[in-house]
Amino acid sequence: MDKEKVKQQVLDAFKFRRAIKSYDPDKKIEQADLEYILEAGRLSPSSVGLEPWRFIVLNNEAVKQQLHDISWGAKKQLETASHFILIAAREHVRYDGDAFHELTERMSLNPEQREKVLTIYKDFQESDMEIADSEKALFDWSSKQTYIALSNMMTAAAMIGIDSCPIEGFQYRNVNRILHDEGILRPDEGISVMMSLGYRDHDPKRSQSRRNAEEVISYFK
Secondary structure (H helix, E strand, C coil): CCHHHHHHHHHHHHHHCCECCCECCCCCCCHHHHHHHHHHHHCCCCHHHCCCEEEEEECCHHHHHHHHCCCCCCHHHHHHCCEEEEEEEECCCCCCCHHHHHHHHHCCCCHHHHHHHHHHHHHHHHHHCCCCCCHHHHHHHHHHHHHHHHHHHHHHHHHCCCEEEEECCCCHHHHHHHHHHCCCCCCCEEEEEEEEEECECCCCCCCCCCCCHHHHCCCCC
16 A cells, blocks of 8 residues: 555545535436545544444435524535435444443353443443433534544545535424424434535635644644
C-alpha cells in the first residue's frame, strides 16, 4: 500500500465534501455505490459495540412531501437529492433492556460471562456516564453513536465523488410522529439525523472554511 497516496486521497475527499443543499435531480447514484456507502455506515464503530442505529432509504414521495414543510433544513434536498437517508437511533438502551440483551447474544457469551459484561455496562451507564435513569440522556447517547456512522458514510461518499449533506434542521417531534404513523420507525426508535446524497448541481459560491490546525489541535506533554 502506498501510504502517502492513500492519505492524500482521504484528505482530498474531505476537501471535496461540502454541505450540498441542491442536487442535480437527473443524476442518480448507482445502486452498487449506494450499497457501498451504507456498508460504510454498517461497519462503523459504536460505544460498547451496541450499533443502536438503522439507516432508512426513503423513496416514498408522499412521505417526503409530508416531511417537506416541517424540515426547513431539507426542503431542497428532499426535492432534488438522488437518495434521502433517515438515520434512526434506538430508544430504551439501558444496560438491562432488550438492546443489551441482543448485544450479549451477538457476543455468544455464556451466562457467567454475560452477567460480568452487563455489570460492567451497568457501572458504565450509572457511574461513568450517569445516564441510566434518564430516557432522554440514554437516547442522546444512542444518537451520538449514529453520528459516527453518518460521518463515515459521508466520507465514503466523498471518496467516490458523491455529494452529501447532514441535516438536523427539522421538527423532531412532528417528524417522529409522521414516521411512526407511517410505520417507518419502529416503536423503539426515534429520528436522530438525516442525510441527503447525490451530485451537486453547481459548485458552492463560498470556499470551504476551516479553523487553523493551531486552533483545534493541542499536544500536552
